[in-house]
Amino acid sequence: MNPNSQAFLSTSAGLPPSYERIKEEYGVVELGEPHGSASVRTTVINMPREVSVPDHVVWSLFNALFMNFCCLGFIAYAYSVKSRDRKMMGDVIGAQAYASTAKCLNISSLIFSILLIVIVIIIVSTTSVAFIEAISQRLPHSGF
Template sequence: MIKEEHGVKSAVTHIRSETSVPDHVIWSLFNTLFVNPCCLGFIAFAYSVKSRDRKTVGDLTGAQACASTAKCLNIWALTVGILVTIALTILSPVVL
């Protein structure tokens, strides 16, 4: 849809909100900045941004696929990060 106001043409994009696709950007950003084992947080962030872009374009199926991948990578990043933190906490007094 093109609108023209005061001689300036602008494109207006309407995003349908019938289906809500969570993109997990905040969770991915947290994992990228604080946890990030084996760059899983960064890869999850990339998929989250890809999901948001596809949702903006209107490709809900692609957005759901990317969001699902981002969620899986975030779960793995958080799990591995917690396990490594616990292991280092337990092993550090033993080694020292």
């Protein structure tokens, strides 16, 4: 190996590159010789794909601030943060589990909050209509 290429391959810390880490990240499979007369070796590298795990932090924060029915939004935010932490640590399965829980809590919080808002609107509108009718029956009608 050329001394110039050795300096090129070394890292900034002066240590050689870690070949063990590369072997763990990528699966290398060597295929046997082909049936032809030429001796050719083939190497297949299986590249792991990036798994995107949505952590629902923004949705959880919105539910925690605006639609916090029985603290479901706050609990969903806690699970979303746990999911993001697991994703940063590289634990994809744990991140997916926490993200799934956060999603269910966000959906529950959203549904219950919307139902609560609809019920309050119905109660206020029926009460105000009944109040206006009661007042209009007590006042004498002027005959214009």
